[in-house]
Amino acid sequence: xxxxxxxxxxxxxxxxxxxxxxxxxxxMFASWLKRRGMFGIDVHKLDRPKIPEMCGISVILGLCxxxxxxxxxxxxxxxxIAAFLGTLLIAGTIGAIDDLRPLSSKLKPVLTxxxxxxxxxxxxxxxxxxLPLVGAARLTILYPLLLPxxxxxxxxxxxxxDVFNGSMSGTLTIVSLALALVLALSGNxxxxSLALALAGSLLAFYLFxxxxxxxxxxxxxxxxxxxxxxxxxxIGRIEVVTIVALAPYIMNAFYGLASIGKLYExxxxxxxxxxxxxxxxxxxxxxxxxxxxIARLILAEGPMREQxxxxxLMMLTALSSxxxxxxxxxxxxx
Amino acid sequence: MRAAALAGLVVFVCLSxxxxxxxxxxxxxxxxxxxxxxxxxxxxxxxxIVAVVLAxxxxxxxxxxxxxxxxxxxxxxxxxxxxxx
Numbered sequence: 001x002x003x004x005x006x007x008x009x010x011x012x013x014x015x016x017x018x019x020x021x022x023x024x025x026x027x028m029f030a031s032w033l034k035r036r037g038m039f040g041i042d043v044h045k046l047d048r049p050k051i052p053e054m055c056g057i058s059v060i061l062g063l064c065x066x067x068x069x070x071x072x073x074x075x076x077x078x079x080x081i082a083a084f085l086g087t088l089l090i091a092g093t094i095g096a097i098d099d100l101r102p103l104s105s106k107l108k109p110v111l112t113x114x115x116x117x118x119x120x121x122x123x124x125x126x127x128x129x130x131l132p133l134v135g136a137a138r139l140t141i142l143y144p145l146l147l148p149x150x151x152x153x154x155x156x157x158x159x160x161x162d163v164f165n166g167s168m169s170g171t172l173t174i175v176s177l178a179l180a181l182v183l184a185l186s187g188n189x190x191x192x193s194l195a196l197a198l199a200g201s202l203l204a205f206y207l208f209x210x211x212x213x214x215x216x217x218x219x220x221x222x223x224x225x226x227x228x229x230x231x232x233x234x235i236g237r238i239e240v241v242t243i244v245a246l247a248p249y250i251m252n253a254f255y256g257l258a259s260i261g262k263l264y265e266x267x268x269x270x271x272x273x274x275x276x277x278x279x280x281x282x283x284x285x286x287x288x289x290x291x292x293x294i295a296r297l298i299l300a301e302g303p304m305r306e307q308x309x310x311x312x313l314m315m316l317t318a319l320s321s322x323x324x325x326x327x328x329x330x331x332x333x334x
Numbered sequence: 335m336r337a338a339a340l341a342g343l344v345v346f347v348c349l350s351x352x353x354x355x356x357x358x359x360x361x362x363x364x365x366x367x368x369x370x371x372x373x374x375x376x377x378x379x380x381x382x383i384v385a386v387v388l389a390x391x392x393x394x395x396x397x398x399x400x401x402x403x404x405x406x407x408x409x410x411x412x413x414x415x416x417x418x419x
Contacts (some may be wrong), residue, residue, distance in 0.1 A: 133356040142382065240355070244348050251347055251400075258397050284408060292404055297343075300407035301336045312337060316344050323348040330352065 007189035010073035014193040017069050019200035022062030026208050029058050030215050038099075040216050044164060044306050046280050051213055054099050056221010059201045060092045063228065066197035070190065077190035079122045080235045084194050084228065086118025091155050091227030095219035105263040112155040113148030115227040119234055120144055129239045135332035150239075151230040157246065157253040158226025162217050163274075163295055166210035167310045169217070171317040172225060173202040175245045178321035179229075182328045183236045191236035198228060211307040238328070245324035248316045252294035259292040274299060281305055339403065346399070350392065358388045 003011070033039070033052040040053040067085045071078050094111045097103065103111065119125055127143035128136040139146070162168040180195035202225065208215045233242035243250065257263065271290035274282050284299035298309055362381045
């Protein structure tokens with residue numbers, strides 16, 4: 001462990017601040033949004049309750065407060081924190097626009113790619129990503145070109161797994177903790193503080209978003225935290241570790257896109273991948289036109305309750321996170 | 335059984351991402367060494383094209399395995415029932 005006592009204490013304070021700021025603002029935002037009629041229908045419940053949408057704003061707020069505290073405590077790394085918060089805010093704004101006035105399936109990924117602009121402008125990237133077994137790759141020209149695609153992929157892949165109560169907040173908390181551990185081991189206090197702040201905020205949100213959900217993320221929150229994870233991997237130089245940790249997200253996005261054959265929005269897909277049964281359990285749709293998402297894959301062997309699916313997703317993410325941590329230790333082969 | 339099968343799929347995906355990068359990079363370097371063309375830029379572009387093709391082949395294999403697992407599971411879970419899912 002390379003982090004000194006001061007950095008470790010600062011990181012702990014930042015993560016606690018993120019948790020408390022998010023936890024304290026969720027009920028406030030939830031009641032405000034519900035009063036304004038901004039709610040979504042929980043389609044995986046028999047009584048189809050109305051749940052306040054766009055509550056992911058609380059996580060953005062919590063991370064902004066934590067980022068400012070981190071900038072105060074770890075003053076030498078202001079650029080990295082500014083790039084992280086810039087990416088978070090741009091993706092959050094695009095998500096808010098999508099929540100209020102739905103964007104097309106092609107425009108949304110293009111716009112989320114714009115969230116990479118703060119990283120590019122502030123130069124908080126290294127075009128020599130470390131590949132396991134291979135070592136540092138030379139991608140001087142390609143890296144800045146791939147960066148908007150990487151941010152768009154992480155933001156939209158995270159967004160695509162927000163399908164059940166607590167599925168995204170629970171699994172991404174595990175991923176953030178794994179990334180924080182790897183960043184701490186690599187001796188990067190700023191990126192560690194941001195990863196733990198993300199974990200703190202996500203944990204606070206999970207407490208409200210887990211089954212039965214009292215709040216929904218909205219695209220505001222899912223796109224913002226997805227882009228934040230992408231930014232973290234670039235700023236912390238842990239690109240491959242992040243990709244491995246996000247394996248269930250990548251599997252879900254890839255299966256969906258490959259089975260539909262093009263970019264799609266959930267609302268545009270007529271054949272749903274999962275069906276609600278009369279006993280409240282969920283089952284895989286037998287329709288050949290429905291996308292083969294990870295949820296449908298889980299349900300292929302038979303029906304399950306929503307919370308059981310989420311627990312299985314969390315277990316799979318824990319497995320991919322352990323493999324991601326192990327990836328960090330893979331040496332270069334000459 | 336369900337958890338074990340899915341965990342196996344996640345492990346396969348993670349390992350193939352880790353070792354796939356290595357295989358692709360080493361294969362591309364082997365068939366396209368730096369001395370192949372006098373222009374480094376041309377070699378680099380060719381390397382990217384070959385790497386993308388290899389990655390695409392890998393993704394097709396990944397999808398075939400998933401489709402096989404999914405439809406086999408659906409068939410076995412609906413076997414013996416009066417109605418399909």
